Amino acid sequence: MAANKLIITAAICGAEVTKEQNPNVPYTVEEIVREAKSAVDAGAAIVHLHVRQDDGTPTQSHERFQECTEAILKACPNVILIPSTGGAVGMTPDERLDSTNTTPIPEMATLDCGTCNFGDDIFDNSMPTMRAFGQRMIERHIKPEYECFEMGHLDTILNMARKGQVPGNPMQFNFVLGVPGCTPATVANLCWLVNGIPAGSTWTVTGVGRNAVPMAAAGIAMGGNVRVGFEDNLYLSKGVLAKSNGELVDKVVRLAKELGREIATSDEAREILSLDKR
Numbered sequence: 001m002a003a004n005k006l007i008i009t010a011a012i013c014g015a016e017v018t019k020e021q022n023p024n025v026p027y028t029v030e031e032i033v034r035e036a037k038s039a040v041d042a043g044a045a046i047v048h049l050h051v052r053q054d055d056g057t058p059t060q061s062h063e064r065f066q067e068c069t070e071a072i073l074k075a076c077p078n079v080i081l082i083p084s085t086g087g088a089v090g091m092t093p094d095e096r097l098d099s100t101n102t103t104p105i106p107e108m109a110t111l112d113c114g115t116c117n118f119g120d121d122i123f124d125n126s127m128p129t130m131r132a133f134g135q136r137m138i139e140r141h142i143k144p145e146y147e148c149f150e151m152g153h154l155d156t157i158l159n160m161a162r163k164g165q166v167p168g169n170p171m172q173f174n175f176v177l178g179v180p181g182c183t184p185a186t187v188a189n190l191c192w193l194v195n196g197i198p199a200g201s202t203w204t205v206t207g208v209g210r211n212a213v214p215m216a217a218a219g220i221a222m223g224g225n226v227r228v229g230f231e232d233n234l235y236l237s238k239g240v241l242a243k244s245n246g247e248l249v250d251k252v253v254r255l256a257k258e259l260g261r262e263i264a265t266s267d268e269a270r271e272i273l274s275l276d277k278r
């Protein structure tokens, strides 16, 4: 029975973190493959993908996504890839959507559910932008992972789903808690969000920075799924930089074992998330 298994997503790269903060943050295709493989070998069923130019500059270019996707799938043939359509703050909507122009079309992609503060920046997700992203995903049969950084993002996206502007049930949510300026990472906030999702939905929790492990523990205990990785947190424990994404995934695997949750394979994750096997 796959239903109760824990899906671990590894957000291996992100767009904002740098090698200056942790030298193991991947930029090149080879480094991205190395990090994806370390995460998958440790137990991740999904890799949430941002890509960079070799100098570390974030890019949403479909050519770079194509190159990285093919290289990751060579090393990890069955992994589910969730390319970002969030990109980096300041990118245009068209630029951001280019990550979905790979061949084959990705089975999933993120869809960010509203504008919010993002540290000192503003992460702009206006209603027209979200409608355009929803339309693209409906047309191309891409299952969105709905990224909610703020409590109000949930209501926004549920309204859009009711109006048929974004793909509807079964919906997959990722509650990203603890981004500076956004909803704090507390168990109470997570419970409020989880209580608000439609029956039949699935959810993941991501705790940012020092919230990564406490939120992972909450997600495991509450029957949800967990995302970890360099995009969200660079440390294995206080003051100790993680050597790889695999180390962060391994920590979640150990927690899950202690709490009695088995780890889902990528195919089991496809079943849980109602994805077609490709």
Ligand code: KMH
Binding pocket: 014, 015, 016, 084, 085, 086, 087, 088, 089, 110, 111, 112, 118, 123, 147
């Ligand atoms: N880089 C952040 C501004 C996503 O991947 O969809 C947004 C982000 C969300 O990472």
Ligand code: ZN
Binding pocket: 011, 014, 048, 050, 084, 086, 231
């Ligand atoms: Zn992301």
